[in-house]
Amino acid sequence: LRRHDTLRISHISSRRSTAAVPLGRQPAAAGSGTFALLIACSDRSLSLYDHAGALLNSRQNLSYAPVSAAAAADDAQYCVGGDDRLIHVYAADLEEVRTVAGHTGPVSVLEYSPDGTLLASGGNREVCVWNVTEGFGPVVVGKWPFHTMPITALAWKGDSTHLASGGMDGNIILWNWKVDNRRVRYDFAHRDGVAGMVWGDRELVSTGLDGCMNIWDVTDDLIKFN
Structure with missing residues (x-):
């Protein structure tokens, strides 16, 4: 996504842009699945594209302003x-099938677990986890309020066992969602807030609004969860 209302799709292996799609509106969030890409825009609309940039479906005049998005x-x-x-849940045809409540402020970030069974959501300081396979029943709701500012990034470990959260407070917290309140905290990881995170086998890579990328060796900290 680019700030001048353009969706640009690139192929990782070739490192080349394969499509540039004028949106005609300001994008607010995006979620990418295997074959499709959901774009949520600030004009209260949703658009679904394939990875070649062709429009598949859209919805207009939403009753809310989108803040974050995720695709199974x-x-x-x-x-x-x-x-x-609220978290608004849509079927493949973009028909809304349910809403999920549990946050005290705007839902700022969403992330499906790699195995597809869980959805993590972040909002006004709290992190929630939902069971996707059981009608979005709450796994953890309101029990992880350990950030002091809104959540800006979530990342699941590849085996879906652990979750990392980052916030505008600059802190990163590692969670074992199966054990209530079991966590490891990295304070002041980024001076101006955490922008994104991704897991490796033994590392967690984080980027921040301070323009820095940090690599954390989390091997010993993950052992603490056992």
């Missing part, structure tokens, strides 16, 4: 976090 890996489901404190 199988493209069967999409979630959009709103300024109305």
Whole structure:
């Protein structure tokens, strides 16, 4: 996504842009599945594109302003976090099938677990985890309020056992979602807030609004969860 209302799609292996799609509106969030890409825009609209840039479906005049978005890996489901404190769940055809409540502020970030069974959501200081396979029943709701500012990044470990959260407070917290309140905290990881994170086998890579990229060796800290 680019600030001048253009969706640009690139191929990782070739490192080349394969499509540039004028959106005609300001994008607010995006979620990518295996075959499709959901774009949520600030004009309260949703658009679904394939990875070649062709428009598949769209919805207009949403009752809320989108803040975050996520796509299930199988493209069967999409979630959009709103300024109305709700998670809006959509089927593959972009029909809204349910809303999920549990946040005290706008839902700022969403992330499906790699195995597709869980959805993590971040909002006004709290992190929630939902069971996707059981009607979005709450796994952890309101029990992880350990950030002091809104959540800006979430990342699942590849085996879906651990979750990392980062916030505008600059802190990173590692969670074992199966053990309530079991966590490891990295204070002041980024001076101006955490922008994104990704897991490796033994490392967690984080980027921040301070323009820095940090690599954390989390091997010993993960052992603490056992």
